[in-house]
Amino acid sequence: MSPAPTTDAPVTDAPATDATGRLSLWLRDRSEPDWSAAVAHRFTGELIAGTVADDVMRRYLIQDHRFVDSFVALLGAAIAAADRFDARIPLTRFAAMVTSDENDYFLRAFDALGVTExxxxxxxxxxxxxAFQALMTEARLTADYPCCLAVLVVAEWSYLTWAARADGRLPDRFEHAEWITLHDNPFFRDFVGWLVSELDRVGPTLDDDARARVEDLFRRAVAAERAFFDAAYQNGRD
Ligand SMILES: Cc1ncc(CN)c(N)n1
Structure with a gap:
């Protein structure tokens, strides 16, 4: 399997620009303070340190496995809506990874943490x-490639950003370490670089209304990421 197309675009620390330049950077800027709060969330710090309490990790993984279900459906919508075959290839390869390696991680982590059926x-x-599932469904049902990309970019770019902070230092337990390496490895980095560059590619084709829809989805997705991490510390329905 050949790797996903690469991009030279830095995906973590590039300066912000406006909507007519790199749309991704403009959107990330417009999503503050939620973006910074999500990528520097207590959960990600504890994960990297290997100190996440088991009940927090259990809660997070049970909910996240359900997130992944809607996420794969959104990937499918992006595959269908993409404007060219060159875009369908990396999206399809990524969907294959999520439904194999990543799903396998969930099942092994559930076993290790004593999470029963x-x-x-x-x-x-x-x-x-x-709320996050509803947002992904909303993006999916637009059947619009930039709208699907907006939510996909948030999900994967934010995860690469926090996972990269581990900088090669991994905690001992695989439940923690593998969740980091799944979100920071050469395949994932290439994919996220490409995904971000896709949003930048389609950005200049959007009129004001279309860009506003993309911005709305992007910002709500960033807020949803932050709330999702918060939820892992809430012992109850909400
Ligand atoms: C909530 C959430 N957002 C993003 C990802 C990255 N795959 C995830 N697993 N879960």
Missing amino acids: AMRRDTPDHSATT
Whole structure:
């Protein structure tokens, strides 16, 4: 399997610009303070340090496995809506990774953390999960490539940003370490670089209304990421 196309565009620390330049950077800027709060969230710091409490990790993974279901459906919509075959290839390869390596991680982590089938079935959705799923469904149903990209970019760019902070230092337990390496490895970096560059490619084609729709989805997705991490520390429905 050949790697996803690469980009020279820095995906973590580039300066902000306006909507007529790199749309991704403009959107990231417009999503503050939620962007910074999400990528520097207590959960990500504890994950990198290997100190996340097991009940927090259990809550997070049970909910996140449900996030992944809607996320893969959104990837499917992006594959269908993409304006060219060159874009469908990396999206499809990424969907294959999520449904194989990443899903396999979830199942092994559930076992290691003592999360039974019954716990997974009987734990209610947190309101943060429901809200994020609704947002992904909304983006999917637009059947519009830039709208789908907006939510996909937030999900993967924000995860690469916090995972890169580990900078090669990994905690001992695989439940923590592998969640970091799944979001910072050469394949993932290439994919996120490409995904961000896709948003920048389609950005100049958007009129004001279309750009406003993309901005709205992007900003709500960043807020949803922050709320999703918060939810891991809430022992109850919400
Ligand atoms: C909530 C959320 N956002 C993003 C990702 C990155 N795959 C995730 N697993 N979960």
